[in-house]
Amino acid sequence: MVDGVKLVSQMGEGRHCPLCGGKGFIITERGARKCRCIYGRFNLEKFLNIPKRFWDADIRKIKSNLCAETSRQIYTYLRGFKTFYDKGIGLLLIGKQGVGKTYIVTAILKYLYQKYRIRGLFTDTKELSIKLRERFEKGGHSDLVEVLARVPVLVLDDLGNEVLTDWYRDILVGLISQRYNEKKVTFVTTNFYPSFAVGGIETPSREGVKIVDRSAVRFSSLPQERLLDSRFGSHVVSRLGEMTIPIVVKGIDQRLKKVLY
Numbered sequence: 001m002v003d004g005v006k007l008v009s010q011m012g013e014g015r016h017c018p019l020c021g022g023k024g025f026i027i028t029e030r031g032a033r034k035c036r037c038i039y040g041r042f043n044l045e046k047f048l049n050i051p052k053r054f055w056d057a058d059i060r061k062i063k064s065n066l067c068a069e070t071s072r073q074i075y076t077y078l079r080g081f082k083t084f085y086d087k088g089i090g091l092l093l094i095g096k097q098g099v100g101k102t103y104i105v106t107a108i109l110k111y112l113y114q115k116y117r118i119r120g121l122f123t124d125t126k127e128l129s130i131k132l133r134e135r136f137e138k139g140g141h142s143d144l145v146e147v148l149a150r151v152p153v154l155v156l157d158d159l160g161n162e163v164l165t166d167w168y169r170d171i172l173v174g175l176i177s178q179r180y181n182e183k184k185v186t187f188v189t190t191n192f193y194p195s196f197a198v199g200g201i202e203t204p205s206r207e208g209v210k211i212v213d214r215s216a217v218r219f220s221s222l223p224q225e226r227l228l229d230s231r232f233g234s235h236v237v238s239r240l241g242e243m244t245i246p247i248v249v250k251g252i253d254q255r256l257k258k259v260l261y
Contacts, residue, residue: 049122057107088183095249101189120153125162149178153185160192160231180239192228194237
């Protein structure tokens with residue numbers, strides 16, 4: 001799954017580059033520098049481990065599906081990304097299935113690499129559990145966990161919907177804690193709600209995304225089993241609250257919309 005850890009070179013396009021002749025670098029009076037053609041020689045989506053269904057994710061298309069305020073909030077985060085990056089602050093996207101959470105984070109991953117050359121990796125937590133189990137049986141799961149812990153930007157997609165054994169919970173908790181301690185940017189999508197955000201779930205009056213007001217906490221608005229705390233414990237959820245900006249994504253199920261219309 002994390003084949004994106006290795007650069008996937010596709011040499012065809014750059015082989016006859018008129019600027020570098022296919023060498024990948026240009027000699028100048030000041031020395032050698034990379035040729036711009038090298039950035040077209042590999043599949044960016046594979047490099048970032050983005051699922052093929054989301055290869056067309058585009059940060060410019062996000063605002064067309066969101067209200068004006070929502071777009072402002074997303075782009076405000078991106079404009080201030082250097083500051084957030086230094087502080088290790090990502091996003092926690094919360095909402096029902098099909099509302100576009102995965103599309104948003106994959107588009108952001110691509111944008112961050114294209115603009116800042118900051119490496120990110122996408123991981124689906126359900127698929128990750130399978131990969132880790134396969135590697136565990138071969139005695140090599142720790143190297144994969146280490147890659148995920150150290151990558152500058154990590155997406156944990158669909159957190160809470162995995163089959164959560166004690167073994168896998170310990171791995172995810174350790175991964176989150178390590179990234180928290182090292183101030184690594186982490187983007188999380190989930191159908192579950194952190195307890196600190198519950199009070200903001202019913203407050204948005206229009207479709208789109210709303211930054212949660214953490215001061216409005218009402219534990220009674222959701223059953224305990226819908227809380228992310230019930231899956232990972234309040235300590236881990238509290239850390240997620242420190243290392244991410246929580247956003248509730250509300251809207252029409254885009255997958256169902258495609259089927260019906």
